[in-house]
Amino acid sequence: MWPPVPPIDFPFDVQKVGNKIETEFQIIDNSHRLLALNLNYLFEENDQITRKRAWGLSGGSGIWQDSPEKSSIPVGNAMRLYAGKWLPDKKLQPAPLAIKLNISRIDNNSIKPLIQKEISTHEIGLSSFGANHLEKQLLVFPLEIGRYKLSVEVLSTSPEFNQTPITFEITFPHGGK
Secondary structure (H helix, E strand, C coil), X not given: CCCCCCCEEEECCCCCCCCEEEEEEEECCCCCCEEEEEEEEECCCCCHHHHHHHHHHHCCECEEECCHHHHHCCCCCHHHHHCCXXXXXXXXCCCCCEEEEEEEEEECCEEEEEEEEEEEHHHXXXXXXXXXXXXXXXXXXXXXXXXXXXXXXXXXXXXXXXXXXXXXXXXXXXXXX
């Protein structure tokens, strides 16, 4: 199906400034209401060396920090659940990585910018982890049914990323996160 429908996972080469992901995607139903953009640090399942490397690069398990923005979001609004951010483990020094994120809505061949944000991913802790990946939830927001364009560009990076594959994911947030 083109454009694809979330969840979508893209390999993301973050080793060089200027590297970019550009794609279109679509939302075809409102059952999820919210979309999440994640950065995933991959490692070999059952390989403690690659897992430890990914853990250190990512900044480790996140601690939820409420944001002052939260009080300005009406109670009952789905976005209120997500105001704030995951802070990295203070004992770890995550590898610096900054990205520029743009999402636009495509309507009748016109493009309307919706989200334009620069994100220092090293300031965000992990929101989840699995058998072969560590996940950073970068942004959660509502999107209506429609067609969208996504651009993610590396603004600054670190040489430490040369041994850890990274993916960028358009998906739905986990319950409670």
